[in-house]
Amino acid sequence: MPPYILEALAASDEPALATHAREALRHDQELRAARRTPTARPTGRRAPRRGDVTTAHGEGPHRTIYDAKGTQTAPGTQVRAEGGAPSSDAAVNEAYDGLGATWDLWSTAYSRDSLDGKGMPLLATVHYGRNYDNAFWDGSQMVFGDGDGVVFERFTRSVDVIGHELAHGVTEHTAGLLYQGQSGALNESVSDVFGVLVKQKALGQSAAEADWLVGADLLNPSVEGRALRDMRNPGTAYDDPRLGTDPQPADMAHYVDTQDDNGGVHINSGIPNRAFVLAAEAIGGNAWEGAGAIWYAVLSGDGINADCDFETFAGLTVAAAGSAHGDGSAEQKAVRSAWETVGVLTAAAGDGSHGAKRTKKSGGRSTAPAPAPAGPTPSSEAQVLLRRTGGFAGQVRERRVAIGELPERDAKDWQHLLAASTLQRIAASTERTHPDAFVYSVVCDEVGCDITIQEPHLPEAIHSLFERTLADD
Known part of the structure; x- marks a missing residue:
């Protein structure tokens, strides 16, 4: 769920809906704080967890479904294992089938044995929380909420959506795309691409027959929209009083340059999404066999780096299409034309040597400013702008407040925090970014503070202060 959607619902005038969204956001923060995304290709599989069953390579999927029974505890009680009879609970069967459909795509289309290529068991928990508006991959298993029944089913x-989240696991075990800026938007786009390919393969749809919608089945009939994202037509998926308007751009002319949401990873992913659809439709046939195979070759190949930008990725797909189908082939021309249409490549730069601005290479690590020395204590009149962005739905939440307007304890905490160099030190020491985690920005002109930090890197005391400040708005 992009964070900007949950944030819009949290500001709803409907009390129950706003409460459910805030609860989902709170739980989302806690769970994503533990998420770790590798910045290099992992070499081994994860350690076994309680309840796992080892599966021999190539043997088939090994799925286990658990029921949290309305709690926020995972995995919960086991309710269905691989090969077990269908349940009377629709959510259990949908999770089981969705995991199977995802495993089937990776196995039959790309000869990949589960997410890590080594037979990783697929685990899922259903009925997580009460009216929980989200589903997520926590690095080792899927977790599904039941929705609020008003906006989300x-x-x-x-x-x-199941295929999208599990694809994050494949990216972690292959390219390890950094979750920031253009590489982060590619990370999100890759998950959308292979998520819709799971659906298309399960339904037997060709590229021409597919709707290219992400999350269409989640929306309640009362919502004014078709889905969470429209890959063929970014920016048109919904226009709803409660959700707002789909913010995704369709080309580089409308690229969103922002510090929010790890540099707009959920928003700017619309550009490579559209490029994939254009390439898939031009190549024709089944997208998982045509454009999907080209994208997978890049994702799992040796040429991609963790900080890959749009232009570099585009050039790699053009080269991969040439390797698979021949230089000058119709498939290669289709891929190049798609990237040219969205403005990432130009006609004179089909090899990816020119085009979209490249992100700074940093050996797989994000860069950060040097720590600043401690400064003066801000006055009670000092204005603080606190913004929270990012998350699956990409919602923005912010508050501008004078320190003196806050409760006495929080006012003192803010004064101490802004007078110290703590935030600058955390920002400078940050080396990892985390998919779908929230991002906080703090600006206080009086003391010259302008800092952006991902939520998983914040100490609990600072994280709690930020959340109390936003909640009191």
């Missing part, structure tokens, strides 16, 4: 209904 149960999250197991959407097989492309």
Whole structure:
């Protein structure tokens, strides 16, 4: 769920809906704080967890479904294992089938044995929380909420969403795309691409027959929209009083240059999404066999770096199409034309040597400013702008407040925090970014503070202060 959607619902005039969204956001923060995304290609599989069953390579999927029974504890009680009879619970069966459909795509289309290529068991928990508006991959298993029943239905209904989240696991074990800026938007786009390919393969749809929608099955009929994202037409998926308007751009002319959401990873992913659809439709046939195979070759190949930008990725796909189908082939021309249409490549730069601005290479690590020395204590009249962005739905939440307007304890905490160099030190020491985690920006002109930090890197005391400040708005 892009954070900007949950943030819009949290500001709803409907009390129950706003409460459910805030609860989902709170739980989302806690769970994503533990998420770790590798910045280099992992070489081994994860350690076994309680409840795992080892599966021999190539043997088939090994799925286990658990029921949290309305709690926020995972995995919960086991309710269905691989090969077990269908349940009377629709969510259990949908999760089981969705995991199977995802495993089937990776196995039959790309000869990949589960997410890590080594038979990783697929685990899922259903009925997580009460009216929980989200589904997510926590690095080792899927977790599904039941939705609020007003805007969102149960999250197991959407097989492309299941495929999207599990694809994050494949990216972690292959390219390890950094979750920031253009590489982060590519990370999100890759998950959308293979999420919809899971759906298309399960339905037997060709590229021409597919709707290219992400999350269409999640929306309640009352919502004015078709899905969470429209890959063919970014920016048109919904226009709803409660959700706002789909913010995705369709080309580089409308690229969103922002510090929010790890540099707009959920927003700017619309550009490579559209490029994939254009390439898939021009190549024709089944997208998982045509454009999907080209994208997978790049994702799992040796040429891609963790900080890959749009232009570099585009050039790699053009080269991969040439390797698979021949230089000057119709498939290669289709891929190049798609990237030219969205403005990433130009006609004179089909090899990816020119075009979109490249992100700074940093050996797989994000860069950060040097720590600043401690400064003066801000006055009670000092204005603080606190913004929270990012998350699956990409929602923005912010508050501008004078320190003196806050409760006495929080006012003192803010004065101490802004007078110290703590935030600058955390920002300078940050080496990892985390998919779908929230991002906080703090600006206080009186003391010259302008800092952006991902939520997983914040000490609990600072994180709690930020959340109390936003909640009191």
